[in-house]
Amino acid sequence: MYRKPLFDAVRKLLGRTFSQPEVEALDTAIETMGDLPRIDDCGTLSHSIGPQGIRLIREFEGCARLRPDGLVEAYPDPGTGGSPWTIGWGATGPGIGKGTVWTQQQCDARLALDIERHARDVAEALDGAPTDQAQFDALVSFHYNTGAIGHSTLLKRHLSGDYDAAAKEFGRWNRAAGRVLQGLVRRRAAEAALYRSR
Secondary structure: OOOOOHHHHHHHHHHOOOOHHHHHHHHHHOOOOOOOEEEEOOOOOOOOOOOOHHHHHHHHHOOOOOOOOOOEEEEOOOOOOOOOOOEEOOOOOOOOOOOEEEEHHHHHHHHHHHHHHHHHHHHHHHHHOOOOOOHHHHHHHHHHHHHHHHHOOHHHHOOOOOHHHHHHHHHOOOEEOOOEOHHHHHHHHHHHHHHHHH
């Protein structure tokens, strides 16, 4: 479930922002509502990632480099030791580089926007192909990390309905700067397991 509209509505009702413990309590409450897929009027999966996908992205992205003053600073790519610089929950792009510092709220807001954007990309790439919530969540996590959903063999296998072959494709995306990274090996295994849990 994309939560920003809900959080925005509650903020407006309260007339204030949330503390981090309040955000976590609301997240927990929402997650206890269940992992039901959202279906639109046409019977196809909506553009919303489910709680399992969000948990997977948060687990592997982490909100790294928290400073003693509570701010979060950018860090270099582990594969290159430089660009692309990353901040918060895996955010990269213009304006993010050495010395960039954000608040936790900025990191969380960017995470919500990035997840929504990547979920939309995946939904467009799927073009209505049969996809359950676990598969969709795994594909969004994969795309969030690689940006490669549109030209991957993984997508081609999924679109053809060969889900076993598609699940095996996750493991091929375990390199950065030409080197196998154990963090990517673990992430791809977790994504494949989620994809197969249909």
